Amino acid sequence: MRALAVFPDRRELRMIDVPEPVRRGEREVTVRIREVGICGTDREIGAFHYGAPAPGAERLVLGHEALGEVIEVGSSVSTLAPGDLVALTVRRPCDAVSCVACRAGRQDFCVSGRFVERGIHGADGYLTELVVEDERYLVKVPHGLAEVGVLIEPLTIAAKAAVDLDAILRRYPWEPVGLRALVLGAGPIGLLGAMMLVARNVTTFVYSREAADSDRGELTRSFGAEYVSAGDTPLSELPPRIGNADVVFEAVGAARVAFGALPALAPNGVFILSGVPAAGTPIEIDLDGIMRDIVLKNQVLFGTVNASRAAFEASVRQLEQFMGLFPDALRSLITHRATLEDAPELLHRPGGIKQVVSLAA
Ligand SMILES: [Zn+2]
Ligand SMILES: [Zn+2]
Missing domain, CATH: 3.40.50.720 (NAD(P)-binding Rossmann-like Domain)
Structure with missing residues (x-):
């Protein structure tokens, strides 16, 4: 399947072919990515100023502002079912026993600094077709928010x-x-x-x-x-x-x-x-x-940096409220939609308010 990756050592940004991810844990969920927002962080990573692949990897798949659709769930998954829309959270806890924040599930307050951020630092992101993730890092999104759900992360x-x-x-x-x-x-x-x-x-x-x-x-x-x-x-x-x-x-x-x-x-x-x-x-x-x-x-x-699962859940509720109050203004925040193939060009061409890569069929 296709993915947009950056190779920091070779200073390359390009589309690559990667194997489809495989579900291993019972709590894991396979998500088909529908939309990914592009922001300044992606542009900095794409210009090799920031970001890092997973340890031992030479490339990092970009993308951290994602909306996806659940297509398969592990046997112990209780909060999500195929067909559900989900926002994918970004930061994963560090491994420090002494990090009270991460141990409490609040990696947005991580004190060790050894956290991982998908698409940014230490783990692949979401500018690809399929992602496997633990259900605890996925937040359900009502179908009524399909067209603006990509704004949940920002x-x-x-x-x-x-x-x-x-x-x-x-x-x-x-x-x-x-x-x-x-x-x-x-x-x-x-x-x-x-x-x-x-x-x-x-x-x-x-x-x-x-x-x-x-x-x-x-x-x-x-x-x-x-x-x-x-x-x-x-x-x-x-x-x-x-x-x-x-x-x-x-x-x-x-x-x-x-x-x-x-x-x-x-x-x-x-x-x-x-x-x-x-x-x-x-x-x-x-x-x-x-x-x-x-x-x-x-x-x-x-x-304030990054966000907890609770902030993602609050963001979903907030977006529903915005959809009721000023739907047109909310929709018009998304000024560009491009295909995954056009994503590299999008990274080099800032413009409008929010640019989005759309993978929906
Ligand atoms: Zn961002
Ligand atoms: Zn931590």
Whole structure:
């Protein structure tokens, strides 16, 4: 069967032929992959900047944002049946006995750093036709989400952030109502994060570089958030333009933008960092001012990476809610669909919002 693989040592990215995977354990499930989303991580791996094959292997099959269909299940599988749609989780627990996170099934909080991520680090991914996986790493998806289910994995970033955000908001001795949020970046994660906030009745502003009358600006307004273009409003003018934000959700992966937006964070506000910046030239920022503000305004900054099974399940519920609230906006996040054969080209040609490789017959 076909697969898209990267050979880091030879600096090659190409379609290869691989044997079909074989089910061995009773709890294993054979999944036919239907769609795989492409993101910046895939592009970095495809450009040989990141990622690693399994130990001893020379190539890594790419793809980690996947929606599939169950075609066979082992005799002990109890939660899934052939025909079910599933989202495939990405991170697998490390082997460290002392890693309390992985031992508790929360490998998104792994402390040893020796975790494996399918399609990214240490295990093959999902840009192929068939995958065998333990049922505990597969999350059932309602058929009504078939056309957007590929967004479940990117949405887990916001779903996990929302759980942590709620925990932090519980420190207030009052009910946090009438919240205002600023989302930095109008890529898939930023827009999904903005949808999550709007769905929670948070007044939401999305700040990004595209023009106010761009497709992204229009899309943002279509689901009930406001769009502010960096072209019209420099970072320094954000607070007077939109007021203070109780929550900032960063999804640009650029420290200059993230920390430049800190003055817009309200007293007692929460700033969520989800982007991963590439190594770049050091920038100069007023750290004394930032630290003073964080202390004197009781602010919280936290980072969030990967997702637990619970976050995938929350993401499925969230996506169902979005489908009810703003189905057209949700659908229009997927701007390109390509075949598996065209996937290598897709990796080299960023564009639109979310690009998806479609393997469905
Ligand atoms: Zn991704
Ligand atoms: Zn661990």
